[in-house]
Amino acid sequence: MKQWFALLCAAALLWVLCQPRAAYPAAGTIEAPCVALTFDDGPRADTTERLLDGLAARGARATFFVIGQQIPGNEELLLRMAAEGHQVGSHTYSHVRLQGAAESTVIEEIAKTEVLLTELLGEGDYWLRPPYGLVDDQTYRLAETPMIYWSLDPEDWKVLDTAKVVERILGEVEDGDIILLHDFYPTSVEAALQVVDALQGKGYQFLTVAELFDRFGTDPQPGVLYADATHPRGW
Numbered sequence: 001m002k003q004w005f006a007l008l009c010a011a012a013l014l015w016v017l018c019q020p021r022a023a024y025p026a027a028g029t030i031e032a033p034c035v036a037l038t039f040d041d042g043p044r045a046d047t048t049e050r051l052l053d054g055l056a057a058r059g060a061r062a063t064f065f066v067i068g069q070q071i072p073g074n075e076e077l078l079l080r081m082a083a084e085g086h087q088v089g090s091h092t093y094s095h096v097r098l099q100g101a102a103e104s105t106v107i108e109e110i111a112k113t114e115v116l117l118t119e120l121l122g123e124g125d126y127w128l129r130p131p132y133g134l135v136d137d138q139t140y141r142l143a144e145t146p147m148i149y150w151s152l153d154p155e156d157w158k159v160l161d162t163a164k165v166v167e168r169i170l171g172e173v174e175d176g177d178i179i180l181l182h183d184f185y186p187t188s189v190e191a192a193l194q195v196v197d198a199l200q201g202k203g204y205q206f207l208t209v210a211e212l213f214d215r216f217g218t219d220p221q222p223g224v225l226y227a228d229a230t231h232p233r234g235w
Helices: 002-017 045-058 075-083 103-121 137-142 162-172 186-200 209-215
Strands: 034-040 063-066 087-090 178-182
Touching (some): 103 137, 178 186
C-alpha cells in the first residue's frame, strides 16, 4: 500500500512539474515593494485548488501553513504547492492552542505534521505558525524552526466578506507585510486574488515568507516569532 501511494505521489508531482508555469522573479533581484500572503487552516480541496490556479495565473507566490490532519486526501495539493514555488509550513496537527499546553502536546502537534510533510515533500525546514498566534516560553524553547506571526490581519475568518477583506488589506498594507488569510473560505480566496490584482497594479511583488525575509536581509532563527520581515514579535 505504501509503495503504491509513493508511486501515485511521484506521478502527481511529475504531472505538476510538466505544466506551464508563470515566470517568478528571484527574491534577491526584487526592488519593488513586497508582501507575503499567508494562508492558514488548509488545504481544502475546492478552495485551495481555486487559489493555486489564481496565484499561478498571476505569477504570485504565497506561504501555506497547513493543518496536519487536513493533509490526508489532499496530497496532490501539497505537491502542487511545492512544485509551483510556494512555501509550505506547519499550523500544527489539529490546530491546538500551544500556549499553556503540556510539553508532550506541543511536541506531538509539531512533530506529527512535520513527519507528514517530510514523507510527502521530502526533507525541509517547515516553519511553524502557532494557532491563534499564541505562544509561551515553552513554545519558544521547543520550536526548532522560525515561527511566523503576521503584521496585517483583515479577520477574514470572522467577516466572511470579500469586499471588506480587500478594503482592509488595501487600506493598511505596507512594504514587508505578512498578511494573514485562510484558504478554507471561498470569500478569502476571492479576496486574496483581488488583492494581488490591485497591488500588482501598484508594482507590488508577492513572495513567500522565506523570500520576503531574504529580500529584507533577515536571517530567521529557530524558536523566534516574527511579525514581519524585519522584526520578531514583541521586540
